[in-house]
Each structure stands twice: as C-alpha cells, then as structure tokens.
Amino acid sequence: MGRKRTKSGKIRLAEVAELAGVSPITASRFFRNPEALSVAKRTRVESAARELGYVPNLAARALASQRTEVIGVLIPSLTNNVFSDVLRGIYDASEGSRYSIQLSNTRYSILQEEKLLRLFLAQKPAGLIVTGIDQTTESRAMLEAAECPIMQIMEIGPNPVDMMIGFSHYDAARAAIAHLFDQGRHRVGFVGARMDPRVQRRLDGYGAAMKDAGLFDQRLIVTTATPTSVTLGGALFADLLAREPDIDAVFCANDDLALGVLFECRRRDIAIPDQIAIVGFNDLEFMAASVPTLTSVRTNRYEMGSTAAAMLIEAIEGKRPERPVLDLGFTVIERQSSQTQRQAASPRAGEWMPAAQNDSVTNEP
Amino acid sequence: MGRKRTKSGKIRLAEVAELAGVSPITASRFFRNPEALSVAKRTRVESAARELGYVPNLAARALASQRTEVIGVLIPSLTNNVFSDVLRGIYDASEGSRYSIQLSNTRYSILQEEKLLRLFLAQKPAGLIVTGIDQTTESRAMLEAAECPIMQIMEIGPNPVDMMIGFSHYDAARAAIAHLFDQGRHRVGFVGARMDPRVQRRLDGYGAAMKDAGLFDQRLIVTTATPTSVTLGGALFADLLAREPDIDAVFCANDDLALGVLFECRRRDIAIPDQIAIVGFNDLEFMAASVPTLTSVRTNRYEMGSTAAAMLIEAIEGKRPERPVLDLGFTVIERQSSQTQRQAASPRAGEWMPAAQNDSVTNEP
DNA sequence: GTCGCTGCTGGTAGCGCTGTCAACGTTCCT
DNA sequence: AGGAACGTTGACAGCGCTACCAGCAGCGAC
Incomplete structure (x- = not known):
C-alpha cells in the first residue's frame, strides 16, 4: 500500500474500488463494460463512484489502453457557413457518446492537412473525419495505414479510404x-x-x-x-x-x-x-x-456532419456499415x-432529387 | 532492461535517448525546456529525434506531469458567424504553441455550461476560455477554484474570475x-x-x-x-x-x-x-x-479570439498580463x-471609438 | 464423480513520461 | 587553495489506469 488518496485529494479508481469492496480492475470494468459485472457488484461500484464523485482520468486510461477516445476532424475553414453546419452535426452526434472531438483547420491546404494528419495519427485517435477526397499521396498512405476508421465527408467519389458521406x-x-x-x-x-x-x-x-x-x-x-x-x-x-x-x-x-x-x-x-x-x-x-x-x-450539411459522426462511432465500436459510401x-x-414566368403557387415547386436519394451508393471499394 | 522497442514499433523517448547517448530524462528535458541542456546534447537529441521520427506520447506526458496541454473553450453556438470569427482567432493564436483546443458548445444554456465545465475541469486543462460573464453560482465557484488561468470573452463587466476580453x-x-x-x-x-x-x-x-x-x-x-x-x-x-x-x-x-x-x-x-x-x-x-x-x-471578433488565446497562453506560462481586463x-x-442627408465622400465617415480605445480597463478585481 | 465450460473476479505488470532530488563538474570568489 | 555557487545530468519512483492471464466458483454432461 503506502499510497492512497495522494496529493490534490483526487479520487482515483482505487478509492472507488475500496469503498465498493471490489478490486480496482473490477471497478475499471464497470466503466467500460458494465454488463460484464454481476448485478450486485455493479450497483455497489456505481453508488461508490457517485458518492465519491469519481471522474476517470483520461490520460491514464489512454496510456494504459494504448488508445484514445478522440475523434479527429480536419476541415478547411472555420469561417465558412457550410462547415459550421457540418461541425454542428458532428458535435451533436458525438455528444452523449464517450468520444470527444478534436478539431483542426487545414485552411484549404492539403499540405497543412498532411501535417495535421501526421500529428493526429500519432495520438492514435479512435476515428478520423477528413474533408473531401483530394489528399496528398502521402496523406492517403497515412490514412490507409491508420488503425482507426476514417470518414471522408462533403463529397463522394471513387476509391474511398474507408467510409464516405457526401454528394456529387x-x-x-x-x-x-x-x-x-x-x-x-x-x-x-x-x-x-x-x-x-x-x-x-x-x-x-x-x-x-x-x-x-x-x-x-x-x-x-x-x-x-x-x-x-x-x-x-x-x-x-x-x-x-x-x-x-x-x-x-x-x-x-x-x-x-x-x-x-x-x-x-x-x-x-x-x-x-x-x-x-x-x-x-x-x-x-x-x-x-x-x-x-x-x-x-x-x-444536407448538418446531416452530413451528424451522420458522419454517428457512422464513425458505430464503426469504432465494431459495427461497420453495410455500405461504406453514402450519397446524401x-x-x-x-x-x-x-423563374422565368410566374409558376404554380408553391415557391418551392419542382424539387430535384438524385435517382436513389437516400442510399444511392455510387462507388464501392 | 527486457523492454525495448515494444509492440507497434513506436518510437519512445528511451530510444531517442539511447541513440543520442543521453539519459531519458535529459531527452525529456529537450522537448520541454531545451535551454536547460548544453548545446552539444541539445543537438544530439534533436538529430536523434528527427532521425527516428519521434513523436511524444501526450497521454503519458499528461499522466506523469499531472496536467494537460489542452485549452478548453466553451461557446454558446457553432452556427453563429460571430463565434466562428472568434474561434478562428483562438485557433490561429493557439497554432504553433504546444496547446491544443478542446471546443464545446453550450447552446446558450448556462446549465449545460456548468455540466461541461465540470467535465473540462476534471481533466485539468492548461487554461479555459468561457463566453460571457453570466455563469451559474456553481460554475463561478468551480472557475474560481480552478488551478488554471481562465479567460472570459465577448463581454466585459465587473468581477472577472481571472482575465477578461471583450467590450461593452x-x-x-x-x-x-x-x-x-x-x-x-x-x-x-x-x-x-x-x-x-x-x-x-x-x-x-x-x-x-x-x-x-x-x-x-x-x-x-x-x-x-x-x-x-x-x-x-x-x-x-x-x-x-x-x-x-x-x-x-x-x-x-x-x-x-x-x-x-x-x-x-x-x-x-x-x-x-x-x-x-x-x-x-x-x-x-x-x-x-x-x-x-x-x-x-x-x-473585433477575430481579435477577441486571438488576443484571448494569446493572453491565456502567456498566463499559463507564467507571464500574467499587468491588466487582466481588456476592452477591445x-x-x-x-x-x-x-445617413439622413448626403454626407462627405467617405462612406465610413465618423468612426466612433470608446475613450481609451485599446486598453481601457473598466474594472479591476 | 469427474471433466470441461462459462461467468465473474483479482493479481501482476506495465503503458511512456516526468517530478524530485542527489550528484557531478565547472567557475568564481575570498 | 578551499569552498560556495551554479549549471548540467541522471536514478528512481511513480502518475492512474488497463491488458493479460490465472483462478475460482457454479453448472451441466458424460
């Protein structure tokens, strides 16, 4: 022993485990896969955690598990309204999940994108959302070698790295x-x-x-x-x-x-x-x-963002979509x-949609 | 020994240190405070790191040092143009620094803000940027108890938690x-x-x-x-x-x-x-x-963001501003x-500025 | 009754890095 | 010359958590 309730009075997992009368590893499991615990221990750990106000230390978790719960997002602009809608979708869909969003701005430069990609990948993100289909050869190689699901958004085209959501x-x-x-x-x-x-x-x-x-x-x-x-x-x-x-x-x-x-x-x-x-x-x-x-x-900008994040999270958790390319x-x-001459009443007459609107898959890998 | 170049072939600090012929801790110092090394070792470590393509593991660093290099940003909206300009300023100013931005959307809810604040603070951010001066009592207490610099933006008012940038x-x-x-x-x-x-x-x-x-x-x-x-x-x-x-x-x-x-x-x-x-x-x-x-x-939205991030980073690194409240x-x-009647040539005649424009401090703590 | 099998639990051993402090060599002062 | 002061370096011991594997019941099958 010799070390309990160390400096700064921060509650550690060990304290929770002690109060709940279980081993630290059991307490740890509670936070990652509660189903694996017996109901009795589950409730014990739960109330112990609540009582102590336990908040997991993400750095320790990331270090021990060799992966993070971060989804990297690379977009070309923060000012453009188009991307703020997409971003809102991404943030909304990630909320409530365990994943947090890490945003970076490529400023429409694929070289900058490559640099940021290298940075992101080094931290082993849980998933990655990148804008468009025009990456440098180097970026493309990094993405293909990445160990996490990748989502390309805003546009669809041939040869997705992994998954793709957008339109033509x-x-x-x-x-x-x-x-x-x-x-x-x-x-x-x-x-x-x-x-x-x-x-x-x-x-x-x-x-x-x-x-x-x-x-x-x-x-x-x-x-x-x-x-x-x-x-x-x-x-x-x-x-x-x-x-x-x-x-x-x-x-x-x-x-x-x-x-x-x-x-x-x-x-x-x-x-x-x-x-x-x-x-x-x-x-x-x-x-x-x-x-x-x-x-x-x-x-469908908001939907592009929210669907991309939702699908990516599914993929991270092992549920890969049956169709990796989604045309919105x-x-x-x-x-x-x-309108050249006055038309029918509705100012929105004549909506045009692609043939198979919601799931017209244009390309498969 | 027994453990070197472990799984996934990732380069660790130890490898860099070995190649450079120094101890790991010296190599570590190179990345945090190069000035502390002799020029000889500095160049040795530098070239070793470059040669191996070393990228520090942020999770390990955060765990060992008990702090992160993350600046939390809480804004009420992702859609509003006003905030996208501010954000751009924040991202621009943080670029090139060691700090990364963690963004969250309060959706104009101070209760949501309180929740997010609790979440952020648990991860010991290096600094925090929050929007406005209207926090819940609970949020206010958490901010005041926080161990990191805090910046309130978009508005200035009495009783800053710490620093403040905005206008009336x-x-x-x-x-x-x-x-x-x-x-x-x-x-x-x-x-x-x-x-x-x-x-x-x-x-x-x-x-x-x-x-x-x-x-x-x-x-x-x-x-x-x-x-x-x-x-x-x-x-x-x-x-x-x-x-x-x-x-x-x-x-x-x-x-x-x-x-x-x-x-x-x-x-x-x-x-x-x-x-x-x-x-x-x-x-x-x-x-x-x-x-x-x-x-x-x-x-001055962009300036609000960039100045806030720059000042916050300065404060994190120990250089607190002489004036904590900045009126932009x-x-x-x-x-x-x-314009009621036709005026002088310039379409921008008559600019109005507050008395002491650039540094009029309205309130001191 | 024994043998697996499954479901749950715990012990051990790190993940990669940094804080602390002691030790070293060098310089400068008295 | 002796010692203080400084700058530079390294050994050690974790940071808080989880991967891995072993162990131990309880159960049904033979």
Whole structure:
C-alpha cells in the first residue's frame, strides 16, 4: 500500500474500488463494460463512484489502453457557413457518446492537412473525419495505414479510404444548369471564388452541362482564387457583365456570391429574374428571405456532419456499415430569382432529387 | 532492461535517448525546456529525434506531469458567424504553441455550461476560455477554484474570475442610438432575437439612450427568444411596423436581423434611409455589400479570439498580463442605411471609438 | 464423480513520461 | 587553495489506469 488518496485529494479508481469492496480492475470494468459485472457488484461500484464523485482520468486510461477516445476532424475553414453546419452535426452526434472531438483547420491546404494528419495519427485517435477526397499521396498512405476508421465527408467519389458521406458536386451543378435551361436560359455565366476541389467540380458540372447543350463558352466563366464573400460576388459579376453583357443567367458557386450578384443587379437596375436569373449553391438561410428570393442547390450539411459522426462511432465500436459510401443528395430549390414566368403557387415547386436519394451508393471499394 | 522497442514499433523517448547517448530524462528535458541542456546534447537529441521520427506520447506526458496541454473553450453556438470569427482567432493564436483546443458548445444554456465545465475541469486543462460573464453560482465557484488561468470573452463587466476580453454591449448600443439621434431620428425601434445576456445588454443600452432623450416607448421594442435569422428579422420588423407605423429607424440586435429588415423594406417599398434608417450589430461582411449599404457596429471578433488565446497562453506560462481586463472597443460604421442627408465622400465617415480605445480597463478585481 | 465450460473476479505488470532530488563538474570568489 | 555557487545530468519512483492471464466458483454432461 503506502499510497492512497495522494496529493490534490483526487479520487482515483482505487478509492472507488475500496469503498465498493471490489478490486480496482473490477471497478475499471464497470466503466467500460458494465454488463460484464454481476448485478450486485455493479450497483455497489456505481453508488461508490457517485458518492465519491469519481471522474476517470483520461490520460491514464489512454496510456494504459494504448488508445484514445478522440475523434479527429480536419476541415478547411472555420469561417465558412457550410462547415459550421457540418461541425454542428458532428458535435451533436458525438455528444452523449464517450468520444470527444478534436478539431483542426487545414485552411484549404492539403499540405497543412498532411501535417495535421501526421500529428493526429500519432495520438492514435479512435476515428478520423477528413474533408473531401483530394489528399496528398502521402496523406492517403497515412490514412490507409491508420488503425482507426476514417470518414471522408462533403463529397463522394471513387476509391474511398474507408467510409464516405457526401454528394456529387458535379451532378448538383448539372442539375442547377438543367433547371436554368428549363427556364429557357441559354447564356449562363459561372461565378466562382476560392476554387477548392469541390468548387472546381461544380465548375466541371456546369461546363459539361453547357457543352452538352452546345452552349459552352469559356468567356462565360469568371473565377478567382480569392476567398469568397458577398462583395466579391458583386465584383466578379461586374467583370462577367463587362465581358459578356448578353448573359441571361448566372450560376454562383455559393450563396454568398449569389447575394453579391443580387445586390450588384440592384445597383445597376437589372431586373431579376426578367433580365438575369440567379442560382446559388448550398441554400443558406438568407436565400429564402431575400428580395427576390434566391434559387439555390440545397445540400444536407448538418446531416452530413451528424451522420458522419454517428457512422464513425458505430464503426469504432465494431459495427461497420453495410455500405461504406453514402450519397446524401441535393435538391434544387427553385425560387423567384430563376423563374422565368410566374409558376404554380408553391415557391418551392419542382424539387430535384438524385435517382436513389437516400442510399444511392455510387462507388464501392 | 527486457523492454525495448515494444509492440507497434513506436518510437519512445528511451530510444531517442539511447541513440543520442543521453539519459531519458535529459531527452525529456529537450522537448520541454531545451535551454536547460548544453548545446552539444541539445543537438544530439534533436538529430536523434528527427532521425527516428519521434513523436511524444501526450497521454503519458499528461499522466506523469499531472496536467494537460489542452485549452478548453466553451461557446454558446457553432452556427453563429460571430463565434466562428472568434474561434478562428483562438485557433490561429493557439497554432504553433504546444496547446491544443478542446471546443464545446453550450447552446446558450448556462446549465449545460456548468455540466461541461465540470467535465473540462476534471481533466485539468492548461487554461479555459468561457463566453460571457453570466455563469451559474456553481460554475463561478468551480472557475474560481480552478488551478488554471481562465479567460472570459465577448463581454466585459465587473468581477472577472481571472482575465477578461471583450467590450461593452451596453455602450455599443448607446453609441448606435446616439448615431441615429445625430441623423435626426427619434422614433427608433429595437428588433432582437435569441435574447442571450449580451443581446439583453444591447437592449438595455438602447433603452437607456432612449430614456435619456425622453423618447423611450416600450412598444418600440420587439424581441423573441427564437434563434436569429434573416427571415426572422423581416417578420419581427413587420410586427413592429404593424404596431408602430411611424417609426423612422430600427436598431437591430445583429446583422442577420438587419438584412431581414432591409429585405422587408424592399418588399414593402419602404425607402432606406429616407423613410426608415437601419443599424445592425457586428458588421459582418455583407453589411458593406448590400444595397443600400448597411450601418453596423463593428466588433473585433477575430481579435477577441486571438488576443484571448494569446493572453491565456502567456498566463499559463507564467507571464500574467499587468491588466487582466481588456476592452477591445467597437466602432459605429456609418453607411447609407442610416445617413439622413448626403454626407462627405467617405462612406465610413465618423468612426466612433470608446475613450481609451485599446486598453481601457473598466474594472479591476 | 469427474471433466470441461462459462461467468465473474483479482493479481501482476506495465503503458511512456516526468517530478524530485542527489550528484557531478565547472567557475568564481575570498 | 578551499569552498560556495551554479549549471548540467541522471536514478528512481511513480502518475492512474488497463491488458493479460490465472483462478475460482457454479453448472451441466458424460
């Protein structure tokens, strides 16, 4: 003996065990797998722990068990509304579980991501959530060698490292352009900022749709590497307009840009949708509140986060999903900004969904 | 011996020490306080660590040293733009330091905050950042008993637990109303949502300013506990207008509401600023991009986060600031939505700052 | 009655690192 | 020259928990 109730009066597992009249290891089991105890001991340990206000020491647990109960999350931006919704989903789903979230910001740099990945992996996380499908070769190798479940989010594509939840940005963009064609628009401009891989894929979808219709024109595309903003939306649109005054629609790579375009039109007295139709991407809350209301492609951001975390936790606990790739789809929410003539009553008429909406698995490993 | 290079081939400190030809404890010191080593050993350990790709085991370190290198952060919302800016500041300032951020969401509940606080404190964090000054008595007691530096952010007030960074929401609201008075407005409405303590203080500031001018009227105030949104801004403004059609200005508790008011005015063909002036709060990016541009109270959110994290880290490392309370101030950014007659060229004329802007300490413990 | 088998419990031995303190060599002072 | 003072280093003993394996009942099967 010689050591009991050491400094700082912290309650240790041993104290709980002593009070409950069991061995420390039995008390330990109570916290990890209560089912394994007899009912009698279980209640004894439980009340002892409560009485002493015992809180397990996670560092000791991690050291002894050689693993942590941390889920690492790598996202490219903390400012972008899109990620705050995803994050909220992740935090909500992890709450109540034993796992805690460790967040890091890659700032849209895959090199930074690689660095952070190395850091995370060294601490043996219980699981990992990474953004997108564009990792460096090195990152990819580390992820594949990792001993924990991995979830890639925001996007789906071929060759998942492990699990994947997202939707096709390419298809979503195509659907948005198809909607504009439906409305009789032909000269559709593209406005994009930041141009991360997902925005690039939206541009690809736009380009393919335009080409298929024989309407592609490189000059209709205005992009910049600058981070997105409402102000930038206005500026890029002004550029586009200066170059191609005869456009009849603009597809914006995100909603901030779309709002910027809306304001720029107002500034120039361009009628929406009569002269120019606007379609955004993500369907942030303000899109339904603006004047005119703005059409956008709704993405299931919160669900992406919460489902990703929930599935990851299941996988950590041994229950691997039958389908590792989950397509959460998207919906083109048609609003005033893109409706050529007055349509039926509902401002949300015509929702577009992918063929097999909820579980359309696009690729298997 | 008998145990070297154990399972999983992980490099331990002992291996590094062996390769460097020093004792483990010396190698340990290299990572915590390199200055304490002779230059010769320092370089030896350094190259040995690099050669082996050594990564310290944080769990073991935490267990042995009885403290962690984790900074806990408690914020009320992950969705609110305001907090994402603050968070970005916190993450940026912690990057490069040895400390990692552990984030939790209180969802605007001080009971939830108390629960999370208990959880955090049990893991002996290196420091803690909490939002606001309205904690439960129990939380307050725990914070005061904590053995680590504590930073309260977003707001300043009397009796800091330890350190505090923020600004006076009361004064900021008063400044906004003063600006409207300057512009000749008298019937100033207030539109607020969520009504957390900081919004409440803005309302108090509004009320005080109105009373001082003899213009206070309870019916000018429209609030709700519902979470804020652009749509809600329009709805609340509609309520206000129905009740008090003769208002000539609206002070919105945040920018989303202000944008909603702007759109509602557009919907009703109310001229801004001729018929109604609008002032928001926070000065989010879109306020400068809208048509008309929207006046707002700029708050230094990113700086609040980065300064808080930087000061906290300093304090953790023993360098306590000479002034524990830091007022980061605010600025009324005057734009078209509140300017009665055409003013001087600069659209940002008339910036208002608190008397001693950068370090006006309002209260000392 | 013996042999497994299962279900529960406990002992032992670390997990990888750091706090403490003693020991050492060197320098500087008297 | 002797000793104090300093800077640098290492031995030892855990930090609080869990992995591993052994032990011990209680049970049914043969």
